[in-house]
Amino acid sequence: MAHLTASVEYGMHCLMWLAVADDAALSSRELAELQGVSPAFVAKIFPKLEKAGIVAASNGLRGGYRLTRSAARISLLEIVDAIEGDKPLFDCQEIRSRCALFDGRPPRWATQGVCAIHAAMLKAEQAMRESLAATTLADIARTVERKAPAAFDGDVRAWLGARNAARGTQRKPRRRAARTGDHA
Amino acid sequence: MAHLTASVEYGMHCLMWLAVADDAALSSRELAELQGVSPAFVAKIFPKLEKAGIVAASNGLRGGYRLTRSAARISLLEIVDAIEGDKPLFDCQEIRSRCALFDGRPPRWATQGVCAIHAAMLKAEQAMRESLAATTLADIARTVERKAPAAFDGDVRAWLGARNAARGTQRKPRRRAARTGDHA
Numbered sequence: 384m385a386h387l388t389a390s391v392e393y394g395m396h397c398l399m400w401l402a403v404a405d406d407a408a409l410s411s412r413e414l415a416e417l418q419g420v421s422p423a424f425v426a427k428i429f430p431k432l433e434k435a436g437i438v439a440a441s442n443g444l445r446g447g448y449r450l451t452r453s454a455a456r457i458s459l460l461e462i463v464d465a466i467e468g469d470k471p472l473f474d475c476q477e478i479r480s481r482c483a484l485f486d487g488r489p490p491r492w493a494t495q496g497v498c499a500i501h502a503a504m505l506k507a508e509q510a511m512r513e514s515l516a517a518t519t520l521a522d523i524a525r526t527v528e529r530k531a532p533a534a535f536d537g538d539v540r541a542w543l544g545a546r547n548a549a550r551g552t553q554r555k556p557r558r559r560a561a562r563t564g565d566h567a
Numbered sequence: 568m569a570h571l572t573a574s575v576e577y578g579m580h581c582l583m584w585l586a587v588a589d590d591a592a593l594s595s596r597e598l599a600e601l602q603g604v605s606p607a608f609v610a611k612i613f614p615k616l617e618k619a620g621i622v623a624a625s626n627g628l629r630g631g632y633r634l635t636r637s638a639a640r641i642s643l644l645e646i647v648d649a650i651e652g653d654k655p656l657f658d659c660q661e662i663r664s665r666c667a668l669f670d671g672r673p674p675r676w677a678t679q680g681v682c683a684i685h686a687a688m689l690k691a692e693q694a695m696r697e698s699l700a701a702t703t704l705a706d707i708a709r710t711v712e713r714k715a716p717a718a719f720d721g722d723v724r725a726w727l728g729a730r731n732a733a734r735g736t737q738r739k740p741r742r743r744a745a746r747t748g749d750h751a
Contacts, residue, residue: 385658386570387688395684396662419665459687472695474569478580479711481603484722492714499710500579503643503702504571511656511695518687526683527663530676538668 387467393420394428394466395459395523401438402454402524403536404543408447413546417539428466435465444550455521460512462520472511473504571651577604578612578650579643579707585622586638586708587720588727592631597730601723612650619649628734638708644699656695657688 397414411429415422429448432438437457438448450457479498480489497505528536581598595613599606613632616622621641622632634641663682664673681689712720 385655387657389658389660392657392660392662392684399684417667418662419667420662459684459691471569473571473576474573476573476576478576478602478604483601483603484719484726492716496714499707500576500583500643502710503699503707506702507643507695507698510698511691514691514694515687518690523683523687526686530680532676535668542668 386472387463390424390428390466391463393425394432395462395520396420397425397428398432398437398450398454398457398462398520399523399527401448401450402520403528403539406449407543407547408441408445408449409543410447413447413543416546417542431465432462435461437461437465445547450520453521454524455519457520458516459518459520459523460515463515472508473501475501475504570656571647574608574612574650575647577609578616579646579704580604581609581612582616582621582634582638582641582646582704583707583711585632585634586704587712587723590633591727591731592625592629592633593727594631597631597727600730601726615649616646619645621645621649629731634704637705639703639705641704642700643702643704643707644696646704647699656692657685659685659688 396418397411400414400417401409409417411426412422415425429438429440433440433448436451439451440446440448475498477494477498480494482489482493485493580602581595584598584601585593593601595610596606599609613622613624617624617632620635623635624630624632659682661678661682664678666673666677669677
């Protein structure tokens with residue numbers, strides 16, 4: 384198992400599609416279906432991205448999720464933290480204070496400052512975070528757009544257009560349609 | 568919960584004590600008692616460190632674990648990998664190949680090279696690994712030695728000496744004493 388969960392992978396792929404889709408609002412179900420992944424799994428990720436201010440949900444027939452700002456201003460670090468909750472690399476339990484020689488009363492020199500092992504871990508974590516902070520969602524979207532043939536963008540738009548048109552033909556009970564983020 | 572487990576923290580602290588103890592062999596029980604942590608937990612970490620060639624076990628009355636080389640030649644990255652098993656930061660499930668538009672037959676352009684998201688994660692992981700590779704066990708031991716008062720080194724040696732002397736007074740059945748790593 385990797386350090387980061389599959390939620391990070393799924394969340395990043397969904398956000399990449401929102402970046403590619405420009406200003407179109409997409410529901411979490413549409414994003415899941417477009418990628419052939421579990422809609423239930425994807426639906427659990429979006430409230431975290433919304434809470435972190437990365438996406439906003441709109442309701443109504445054309446509702447769904449949109450990025451709250453340009454993909455060039457959304458870093459991969461923000462996405463990881465939104466989904467993983469700023470999980471630290473290392474959790475220091477202050478083992479140094481328990482040394483048998485201190486007999487339960489660790490002297491000041493033994494516990495002052497950050498533990499040397501913890502400090503080295505914080506430095507490594509910082510290096511990782513700086514790398515993730517330096518990459519944006521726009522960088523990712525650009526790489527995909529560069530690889531794809533010219534026609535792919537049109538194919539995506541046609542697929543999304545068809546899904547959007549299908550929304551209009553689906554009759555919904557009024558109470559459900561009035562809920563915020565109905566399509567999200 | 569942190570990305571790295573408590574085993575990494577316990578393992579690093581034990582190895583730091585082995586670095587401080589110079590060439591003295593210490594059992595995992597002695598290392599655990601010196602630090603006031605669970606002997607059973609520490610005992611599970613050492614076979615991994617031994618397998619990775621970071622420590623070697625010797626048997627007999629003065630037996631125990633020793634570092635296999637100078638602490639200046641043991642990086643924190645080696646220790647993390649020995650204990651965590653080179654766990655990746657991110658596990659790419661190749662979601663890109665499942666796109667609904669490909670209808671189960673992803674084109675070559677869509678799957679060639681590393682996925683852009685995976686590539687960004689590998690870069691961040693590499694930054695973290697380089698930072699851990701640049702810090703050695705000797706760096707950690709030096710920081711602790713710098714903080715501790717001059718008398719502490721003598722106190723540690725006295726504690727270890729007393730524990731070592733106590734080994735001689737403990738009568739052991741011959742079969743147990745003959746086992747490799749009896750004191751490890």
